[in-house]
Amino acid sequence: MSATIIDGKAHAAGLRARIADEVQRLKAAHGITPGLAVVLVGEDPASQVYVRSKGRMTVEVGMASFEHRLDADTPQAELLDLVARLNADPAVHGILVQLPLPAHMDESAVITAIDPAKDVDGFHISNVGRLATGQDAMVPCTPLGCLMLLRDTLGSLSGKSAVVIGRSNIVGKPMAQLLLRDSCTVTIAHSRTADLAEIVRRAEIVVAAVGRPGMVTGDWIRPGATVIDVGINRVDAPEKGEGGTRLVGDVDFDSAVRVAGAITPVPGGVGPMTIACLLANTLTACCRASGLPAPEGLTA
Numbered sequence: 340m341s342a343t344i345i346d347g348k349a350h351a352a353g354l355r356a357r358i359a360d361e362v363q364r365l366k367a368a369h370g371i372t373p374g375l376a377v378v379l380v381g382e383d384p385a386s387q388v389y390v391r392s393k394g395r396m397t398v399e400v401g402m403a404s405f406e407h408r409l410d411a412d413t414p415q416a417e418l419l420d421l422v423a424r425l426n427a428d429p430a431v432h433g434i435l436v437q438l439p440l441p442a443h444m445d446e447s448a449v450i451t452a453i454d455p456a457k458d459v460d461g462f463h464i465s466n467v468g469r470l471a472t473g474q475d476a477m478v479p480c481t482p483l484g485c486l487m488l489l490r491d492t493l494g495s496l497s498g499k500s501a502v503v504i505g506r507s508n509i510v511g512k513p514m515a516q517l518l519l520r521d522s523c524t525v526t527i528a529h530s531r532t533a534d535l536a537e538i539v540r541r542a543e544i545v546v547a548a549v550g551r552p553g554m555v556t557g558d559w560i561r562p563g564a565t566v567i568d569v570g571i572n573r574v575d576a577p578e579k580g581e582g583g584t585r586l587v588g589d590v591d592f593d594s595a596v597r598v599a600g601a602i603t604p605v606p607g608g609v610g611p612m613t614i615a616c617l618l619a620n621t622l623t624a625c626c627r628a629s630g631l632p633a634p635e636g637l638t639a
């Protein structure tokens with residue numbers, strides 16, 4: 340038996356096509372173009388690749404893309420000034436400040452400065468609180484993408500046992516909130532969790548967001564479980580020649596695929612959904628800012 344491979348790339352392409360249609364309708368009916376501003380501080384090469392592909396996909400769905408690059412040694416006050424200008428700019432409906440920020444900056448101060456209505460990452464404390472209390476919120480893109488893949492694979496999640504490995508503010512915690520909202524019975528595991536393999540073995544849904552290549556192996560997986568691999572880890576790949584590297588997840592795909600019922604690959608799983616959900620959140624923010632109903636099915 341081999342698991343169904345959940346094609347995040349295809350799912351994301353479908354979601355972007357749907358968003359592109361809605362953007363055309365907004366333009367034609369109301370003369371509004373959704374706009375996304377992305378701010379990158381410093382020159383981290385992985386972040387640069389990611390920011391470029393976000394910019395390209397923003398334009399592909401017909402939205403306006405605004406890119407701001409600041410030097411790694413930019414004073415925090417200057418970044419806060421930029422955020423204030425973007426908050427005030429009516430052409431900007433979504434703001435994303437790429438994380439991590441350089442060490443001299445206070446991430447939570449920067450996130451708090453973003454207008455919650457434009458916080459398409461869903462990291463502002465007001466959106467975190469709204470999600471936790473069941474109100475309309477901007478939902479973090481990666482967990483939202485995972486939820487969409489899970490619903491698409493399983494239909495209703497109600498009553499299912501789910502384990503989220505990782506408790507970060509950007510992935511693990513909001514993922515657990517979303518699963519709880521869909522009436523899963525949720526366990527959140529982390530680096531101090533005892534008997535992790537035993538706990539994972541009981542779960543019908545496993546979401547791995549750890550940052551440790553191949554940590555979750557097939558013998559941890561309950562037969563038939565749905566496995567969502569959030570990890571993006573660059574590892575050496577000597578088979579690709581001198582200095583070669585490749586991306587792997589937090590799940591050991593080759594062993595897990597033999598046990599799971601369905602599993603996301605890396606690359607081509609959660610990553611593309613993250614970007615598609617960023618565009619979905621930008622569209623939602625734009626509709627709300629314009630007093631229009633947000634399209635169905637683009638949020639949790």
Ligand SMILES: NC(=O)C1=CN([C@@H]2O[C@H](COP(=O)(O)OP(=O)(O)OC[C@H]3O[C@@H](n4cnc5c(N)ncnc54)[C@H](OP(=O)(O)O)[C@@H]3O)[C@@H](O)[C@H]2O)C=CC1
Binds near residue numbers: 506528551572
């Ligand atoms: N596909 C995508 O779009 C995205 C992918 N990612 C990827 O997802 C992964 C996680 O990201 P992020 O949440 O930001 O990472 P963080 O480093 O912020 O959090 C990692 C979490 O994993 C836990 N952890 C670490 N070691 C272990 C262990 N041995 N056993 C159990 N739990 C452990 C940590 O526990 P503790 O709290 O106790 O330290 C922590 O809660 C990374 O690979 C990242 O690159 C991230 C964002 C988007």
Ligand SMILES: Nc1nc(=O)c2c([nH]1)NC[C@@H]1CN(c3ccc(C(=O)N[C@@H](CCC(=O)O)C(=O)O)cc3)C=[N+]21
Binds near residue numbers: 609610
């Ligand atoms: N404010 C903020 N918001 C974020 O959402 C955010 C961030 N900062 N900092 C970095 C992480 C990481 N992240 C990824 C998104 C897409 C892919 C992605 O598309 N990955 C492709 C592979 C890309 C490649 O080949 O390099 C895939 O998995 O198929 C990866 C990683 C968002 N993040």
